[in-house]
Amino acid sequence: MQEDKDLKEIQERIYPPMVEGDHSFGTVSDKIGDVTLKKRTPFFWFIGFGISFMVAQLLLFAVTTLLAKGIGIWGNNQPVGWAFDIINFVWWIGIGHAGTLISAILLLLNQKWRTSINRFAEAMTLFAVACAAMFPLLHTGRPWLAAYWLFPYPNTMGIWPQFRSPLIWDVFAVSTYASISLLFWYVGLIPDLATLRDRAKNKYFKLVYGLLSWGWRGSARHWHRYEIAYLLLAGISTPLVLSVHSIVSFDFSVSQVPGWHATIFPPYFVAGAIFAGFAMVLILCIPLRVWYNMKDFITDTHLIYMAKIMLATGMIVVYGYAMEAFFGWYSASQYEVFMVKNRIWEGPYWWSYWLLIICNGLSIQLLWFKRFRESPFWLFMISIVVSIGMWLERFVIIVTSLNRDFLPSSWAMYSPTIFDWSMFIGTIGFFFTLIFLFVRFLPVISIFEVRTLLPDASVHGVHHDFEESVLEIQNTEEAAEGLDEKPDRHRFE
Amino acid sequence: MEKNLYGLMAEFDTPTQLVDAARKVREAGYTKTDAFSPFPIHEMDEALGIRRSILPYLVFGGGVTGLLLGIGLQVFVHYIDYPLNVGGRPYISIPSFVPAAYELTILLAGFTAVFGMLFLNGLPRPYHPVFNVPRFALATREKFFLVIETADPKFEYDDSKSFMESLNPQEVFDVDE
Numbered sequence: 263m264q265e266d267k268d269l270k271e272i273q274e275r276i277y278p279p280m281v282e283g284d285h286s287f288g289t290v291s292d293k294i295g296d297v298t299l300k301k302r303t304p305f306f307w308f309i310g311f312g313i314s315f316m317v318a319q320l321l322l323f324a325v326t327t328l329l330a331k332g333i334g335i336w337g338n339n340q341p342v343g344w345a346f347d348i349i350n351f352v353w354w355i356g357i358g359h360a361g362t363l364i365s366a367i368l369l370l371l372n373q374k375w376r377t378s379i380n381r382f383a384e385a386m387t388l389f390a391v392a393c394a395a396m397f398p399l400l401h402t403g404r405p406w407l408a409a410y411w412l413f414p415y416p417n418t419m420g421i422w423p424q425f426r427s428p429l430i431w432d433v434f435a436v437s438t439y440a441s442i443s444l445l446f447w448y449v450g451l452i453p454d455l456a457t458l459r460d461r462a463k464n465k466y467f468k469l470v471y472g473l474l475s476w477g478w479r480g481s482a483r484h485w486h487r488y489e490i491a492y493l494l495l496a497g498i499s500t501p502l503v504l505s506v507h508s509i510v511s512f513d514f515s516v517s518q519v520p521g522w523h524a525t526i527f528p529p530y531f532v533a534g535a536i537f538a539g540f541a542m543v544l545i546l547c548i549p550l551r552v553w554y555n556m557k558d559f560i561t562d563t564h565l566i567y568m569a570k571i572m573l574a575t576g577m578i579v580v581y582g583y584a585m586e587a588f589f590g591w592y593s594a595s596q597y598e599v600f601m602v603k604n605r606i607w608e609g610p611y612w613w614s615y616w617l618l619i620i621c622n623g624l625s626i627q628l629l630w631f632k633r634f635r636e637s638p639f640w641l642f643m644i645s646i647v648v649s650i651g652m653w654l655e656r657f658v659i660i661v662t663s664l665n666r667d668f669l670p671s672s673w674a675m676y677s678p679t680i681f682d683w684s685m686f687i688g689t690i691g692f693f694f695t696l697i698f699l700f701v702r703f704l705p706v707i708s709i710f711e712v713r714t715l716l717p718d719a720s721v722h723g724v725h726h727d728f729e730e731s732v733l734e735i736q737n738t739e740e741a742a743e744g745l746d747e748k749p750d751r752h753r754f755e
Numbered sequence: 756m757e758k759n760l761y762g763l764m765a766e767f768d769t770p771t772q773l774v775d776a777a778r779k780v781r782e783a784g785y786t787k788t789d790a791f792s793p794f795p796i797h798e799m800d801e802a803l804g805i806r807r808s809i810l811p812y813l814v815f816g817g818g819v820t821g822l823l824l825g826i827g828l829q830v831f832v833h834y835i836d837y838p839l840n841v842g843g844r845p846y847i848s849i850p851s852f853v854p855a856a857y858e859l860t861i862l863l864a865g866f867t868a869v870f871g872m873l874f875l876n877g878l879p880r881p882y883h884p885v886f887n888v889p890r891f892a893l894a895t896r897e898k899f900f901l902v903i904e905t906a907d908p909k910f911e912y913d914d915s916k917s918f919m920e921s922l923n924p925q926e927v928f929d930v931d932e
Contacts, residue, residue, distance in 0.1 A: 287793055287897035414828060422832040426841055431854035438858040442865040449869055453895065457793070460892040476879035479886070480894045482777075484876045485795035487808045491872035494814050495865060502861045509854050713794040721770045721798045 278563040280374050281715050285558065290716065294709045295461050297554050298702065306553055307702060314694035321688025324681050325400060333403045335681045342664045342676035347401040349656040350686050352510055353538070354394035354693075355436065356531070356652065358443070359503055360539020361387025365446055366499035369492075375567050377711045378559040382550070382700070383543050384447040389696040390542070391440045393689040398432070400685075428512040435509040442502055446495050449488075452478050453710045507535045514659065520601035521663030524589050530582030537575035537622075538652035540568050541645040546697065548642045550706065559707050562636060569635045572648065576626040579655075583623070597668060605662040610675060614658050621651025761884035761932045762787075762904040763915055764891070765924035770796050773899035776922040777802040780903065783918060787907035791885065791900040810871050817867025818860045825856030887931045902930065 285293075327335055338345050361383040368376035402408040410417050412433045414425075423430045455475035462468040478484070508528035515527035544565065551560040590602035606615050625647045628634040634644070666673045700706070713719060767773045770792065777790050781804050790799055799805070833839065834846040844851075873879070885891050885902060894900050901924075903915055919927045 291793075291896045414832060420837065422837055424839075424841070425829045425833060425855055426844065426848055426851040428854075431858075434855045434858040438862040438865075441862060445865055445869045449872075453794075457895040460895045472881060476873065477881045477883060478878065478895075479883055479891075480791045480793060481876075482790040482792065482796070482799040482803050483805055484878075485792070486800050486805050487810055487872045487875050489795050490808050490810045491868045494811065494868045498818075498861050498864050498868070502858075505854070505857060505861075512854075710794045719770060719794065719796075721774050721796060 278561070280377065280561065280563070281712060282558045282561050285716060286718060287713050287716065290559075290712050291457055291461070291709055293556075293558070294705050294707045294712070295458055298458060298705060299462055299464075299467065303702060304553065307698060311695065311698040311702075314691050314698055317691025318688055318695050319691070320684040321396075321692050324685035324688055325396075327681055328400055328403070328685070333401065335679060337676060337678045337682050339674055339676065341667045341672050341674060342661060344664065345661060345676055346678050346682040346686060347397045348513070349653065349660055350689065351394050351397040352531075352656045353653050354390045354397075354689065355439075355510060356507060356535035356538045357542045357649075358387040358390035358394065358439075358539065359507060359532070359535035360543050361385070361390075362439075362443060362446075362499055362503040363536050363539065364543070365450070366496040366503065369496045370500060374715065375564050377715055378556075378707050379543065379547060379564060379568075380711070381447075381450060381708045382546060382697075382706045383539075384443060384450065385697070385700045385704075385706075386539075386542060386546060387443045388440070388447060389693050389700075391436065391443065392696070393693050395436060395440065396689060397685075398436075428509065428516045431509045432513060435506045439502060439506045442495070442499055446499060449491060449495065450708055450711075451704065452476060453480065453488075454705045454708060456480070457709055458705065504532055507532045519663050519667070520590070520595070520597040521586070521605065521659065524586060526582055526585045526589065530579065530585070533575045533578035533582065534652060534655060537572060537579055538649060540572045540575070541648040541652070544568055544572075544641050544645040545649065548638045548645075550701070552638075554701075554706070556707065559712060562638075565638060565641055566635050569629050569641055569644075572645075573626055573629040576622060576629075576648070580623045583619070600666075601663060604666050605658065609662060609666060611658070611662045611665070614654055615662070618651055618654040618658050621647050621654060625651070759932050760905050760912070761887075761930040762902050762906075762910075763912075763919055764885065764888055764928045764930050765901045765919045765922060766890060766926050766928070767899040767901065767924055770798075770899060772923070773901060774798045774802045776901050776924065779922060780901065784909050785903050785907050785915075787904040787910075789902045789904075791891070791894040791902070793895055793897060793899075808875060810868070810875060813871045814864050814868045817871075818864035821860040821863030822856055824863070825859035826852065828859075829855060884930050884932050888928045890926070890928065898925075 281290075336346065338347075361380075364376045364383040365380045368380075399405045399408055402411060409415070410419070410421065410423075412423065412430070414423050423433075452475055455471050456478035459468060459471035459475050462471055508531065511527035511531035514522035515524055517523060547560050548565070551557050587602050587606070590598040593599070603609070606612060625644050628640065628644060634640040661676050665676055765776065767776060773790055773792060774796060777788070777799060780788050781802065788803060790796075790803055792799070829852045830847055833848070838846050840846075885894075885900075890898070891900060901919075901922075903910060903919065905912075909915075916927060
């Protein structure tokens with residue numbers, strides 16, 4: 263008896279329950295669905311949305327001025343021809359990576375804790391990519407002409423983009439990433455939109471959710487293909503997410519600039535992206551679970567797991583910093599050695615490097631301690647510091663590498679203008695505006711996947727949650743082949 | 756009466772009951788059947804005799820198309836239509852052509868997975884006879900349903916109805932067309 267109890271305790275320590283509290287299929291649907299369908303929108307939502315929307319107006323100001331006057335209003339100069347536009351692009355696109363990691367890679371690794379955080383992590387990905395895409399587009403100064411600079415379409419001028427350039431690789435990587443993330447998110451939403459459709463009392467909500475859910479009715483044949491499609495999407499998103507930030511890092515590492523031309527860049531960028539992304543997921547989900555009382559679904563265990571991933575990827579990033587300095591020294595190139603010295607202590611931007619080390623290297627060391635890992639307050643604070651740190655990382659890589667280049671006569675300082683700042687802060691407002699709208703109108707947690715986590719979802723006492731079920735879909739064929747009489751088949755199956 | 760009938764629908768409370776019932780329905784020789792649940796039930800595929808979808812092959816086809824399109828596009832642009840010597844590199848610079856071809860492979864495979872799934876499922880389909888049963892709104896919430904269509908060769912209204920009632924459901928409904 264005592265042994266059984268001990269065993270159970272140990273089991274719970276290793277596999278903590280992912281849904282807490284006493285829930286059935288119905289209460290799960292209500293609890294998550296009510297956030298959207300309940301009549302009264304909570305007061306804090308209006309405050310949060312209002313602030314975000316006001317901050318987003320800075321974007322309007324910055325972009326209007328930019329289109330009227332051109333990119334001369336930015337602080338970019340020679341030799342720092344590339345600054346806030348690429349810093350913010352890389353920062354945003356990196357934040358998006360955690361969403362795809364959670365939805366695709368953790369699915370393939372059968373990590374059950376992804377289930378209650380994947381929906382809004384994917385939404386975060388989409389909105390972050392939308393913010394990211396603005397920078398390279400507007401950096402062209404005339405985005406309406408950018409179509410023929412970026413996309414290969416036959417035009418009367420007879421010119422094509424240069425496929426040997428990493429910037430074109432970027433166009434393909436980012437647009438594919440945005441499209442596939444949107445599809446992944448939307449496919450996950452279809453069954454939940456059907457739940458909302460069937461639950462909504464308001465005629466218009468019913469109509470809109472009905473249209474968006476495409477008439478989903480939960481048929482077993484549909485679920486079968488749905489799970490296959492979901493597994494395949496996860497399978498192709500995994501190499502996709504790793505390729506996107508690798509290609510973003512090629513923008514730098516394919517060039518000859520000291521401080522950029524390093525083979526460590528792709529893995530170091532991918533780790534940094536996931537690091538920054540998990541920080542943003544924590545920033546979003548810590549208030550969300552309190553405000554909407556979602557602690558049953560986003561448990562403390564979820565936060566602790568995310569903290570551990572942040573610590574692991576953060577340490578990879580710190581290793582990247584060490585290797586960058588080592589590469590500079592080991593290259594024996596005077597320009598590389600100079601760049602390292604300039605970046606760390608001799609140059610005018612030495613403070614940004616040390617701030618970066620404090621934010622990304624030192625702050626996460628707190629996560630080794632249970633006390634900090636298990637405190638939502640500290641996790642929230644550390645996540646904000648990490649987000650700032652990851653922004654500084656891109657600042658350090660870009661500005662300190664460029665501002666003192668090969669020729670001392672062309673050295674110059676870089677400082678952002680008010681337009682740089684308003685565009686950057688404006689995108690943050692835009693991002694949170696979209697997040698608030700998403701929380702208001704769509705289910706923030708995947709309802710049908712949470713249902714599969716409940717003990718009631720077991721058949722004959724054998725419990726398959728959504729991940730396991732998706733991963734075992736391959737076995738269906740053998741099962742069906744054993745049948746004597748072939749069931750009626752639709753023309754396509 | 757049967758003319759306007761789409762089929763019979765039985766309601767169940769748990770996934771286990773649904774799977775057991777589906778297995779019995781298949782064993783009784785019914786073929787035009789379907790089950791509805793608020794989440795995917797892995798055992799249903801076997802219980803209902805659903806055979807594996809051709810979707811993975813379509814997705815593979817989509818991926819290969821994307822790859823060939825990516826390579827073809829870049830070769831056309833840089834070798835056939837407008838050969839341009841960039842830093843003495845060959846016109847067909849394979850390593851530089853990898854990223855765009857790779858991304859197009861993923862893009863087309865992903866589109867095929869999603870739209871192929873929706874197409875094979877016959878979605879979008881805003882109207883379906885099963886929606887005529889008011890209780891069916893719970894299929895996306897907490898209840899489990901099993902349907903035998905009138906189109907089934909073995910379907911006889913009275914026999915099928917009593918057979919369905921023998922499966923121990925909460926209730927059996929007539930589904931109007």
